[in-house]
Amino acid sequence: xxxxxxxxxxxxxxxxxxxxxxxxxxxxxxxxxxxxxxxxxxxxxxxxxxxxxxxxxxxxxxxxxxxxxxxxxxxxxxxxxxxxxxxxxxxxxxxxxxxxxxxxxxxxxxxxxxxxxxxxxxxxxxxxxxxxxxxxxxxxxxxxxxxxxxxxxxxxxxxxxxxxxxxxxxxxxxxxxxxxxxxxxxxxxxxxxxxxxxxxxxxxxxxxxxxxxxxxxxxxxxxxxxxxxx
Amino acid sequence: xxxxxxxxxxxxxxxxxxxxxxxxxxxxxxxxxxxxxxxxxxxxxxxxxxxxxxxxxxxxxxxxxxxxxxxxxxxxxxxxxxxxxxxxxxxxxxxxxx
Numbered sequence: 001x002x003x004x005x006x007x008x009x010x011x012x013x014x015x016x017x018x019x020x021x022x023x024x025x026x027x028x029x030x031x032x033x034x035x036x037x038x039x040x041x042x043x044x045x046x047x048x049x050x051x052x053x054x055x056x057x058x059x060x061x062x063x064x065x066x067x068x069x070x071x072x073x074x075x076x077x078x079x080x081x082x083x084x085x086x087x088x089x090x091x092x093x094x095x096x097x098x099x100x101x102x103x104x105x106x107x108x109x110x111x112x113x114x115x116x117x118x119x120x121x122x123x124x125x126x127x128x129x130x131x132x133x134x135x136x137x138x139x140x141x142x143x144x145x146x147x148x149x150x151x152x153x154x155x156x157x158x159x160x161x162x163x164x165x166x167x168x169x170x171x172x173x174x175x176x177x178x179x180x181x182x183x184x185x186x187x188x189x190x191x192x193x194x195x196x197x198x199x200x201x202x203x204x205x206x207x208x209x210x211x212x213x214x215x216x217x218x219x220x221x222x223x224x225x226x227x228x229x230x
Numbered sequence: 231x232x233x234x235x236x237x238x239x240x241x242x243x244x245x246x247x248x249x250x251x252x253x254x255x256x257x258x259x260x261x262x263x264x265x266x267x268x269x270x271x272x273x274x275x276x277x278x279x280x281x282x283x284x285x286x287x288x289x290x291x292x293x294x295x296x297x298x299x300x301x302x303x304x305x306x307x308x309x310x311x312x313x314x315x316x317x318x319x320x321x322x323x324x325x326x327x328x
Contacts, residue, residue: 094291098276101290104318117277118287122314124321147293147300201295218260219278 014041016079016088020071021051022058030163045079047071065220073229077113080137089140090230095147099222107139108132113228139230149200156197231308236286239305240270248294249273274305287312289319 057067121129306319
């Protein structure tokens with residue numbers, strides 16, 4: 001979206017994708033298409049060592065949470081360190097998950113990428129703390145207060161291209177095929193765009209409820225996020 | 231302090247039918263596994279450190295909707311140690327109650 005409208009066709013920051021290599025193929029196609037059309041600079045982070053060793057959840061040699069830790073969190077840390085990034089814009093939202101409900105718009109991570117949730121900077125009205133110690137970075141969360149419904153209304157209003165995976169037929173088969181994979185799309189049935197919006201106005205299924213990683217133990221996801229997961 | 235702000239929020243979301251499917255059962259199962267009484271406040275008090283002490287440490291937000299509009303509830307801690315977090319929560323809306 002930033003690319004299409006916000007920057008007159010030239011996005012001044014790179015797009016970082018942490019690739020677990022277990023993503024659904026149409027998602028990678030979508031990424032590459034947007035990179036081309038919007039002339040984005042794509043930076044891909046991958047945990048090659050762990051992928052090579054095969055200690056992953058789909059291989060049955062790691063738990064879901066361990067797998068998210070190595071393939072997503074550690075891969076993110078490596079890519080941030082390599083490029084010396086001091087800030088990263090992330091699309092997480094408070095309505096997704098209860099620890100994200102406690103996030104700040106400018107959320108500091110220390111040298112080890114850890115999140116000190118008990119001691120976050122105050123954010124008063126539109127005042128934000130934006131300078132942090134060297135060697136640390138901030139997570140910038142511009143969509144923090146958006147709801148899932150807001151996202152779909154915005155997609156509809158701005159006519160933003162989406163992955164066909166969200167729509168009925170392809171989605172059903174894709175989910176069946178990828179059910180054992182570590183990353184899975186939301187599981188509420190969503191046939192057509194206006195219907196998605198209508199559905200979201202009434203749904204009682206939460207967006208991340210299809211994600212088994214959240215259920216592993218009470219604080220599994222909290223620990224992952226404290227360690228630097230998105 | 232400790233008068234049930236978070237408990238009220240959990241109960242309100244439940245009684246208005248605003249909890250996502252399975253959420254209540256999930257919270258009940260967690261309480262049972264840990265051998266502690268079920269707390270409505272745990273809907274908002276999601277951090278382990280909050281659940282261990284039955285207090286709110288950081289402010290949190292939760293959404294629900296009626297036919298007319300979407301609402302957001304901002305829960306904030308009452309203990310003076312967490313004043314900074316209370317102010318962050320309180321500074322968010324233009325108008326507030328409680």
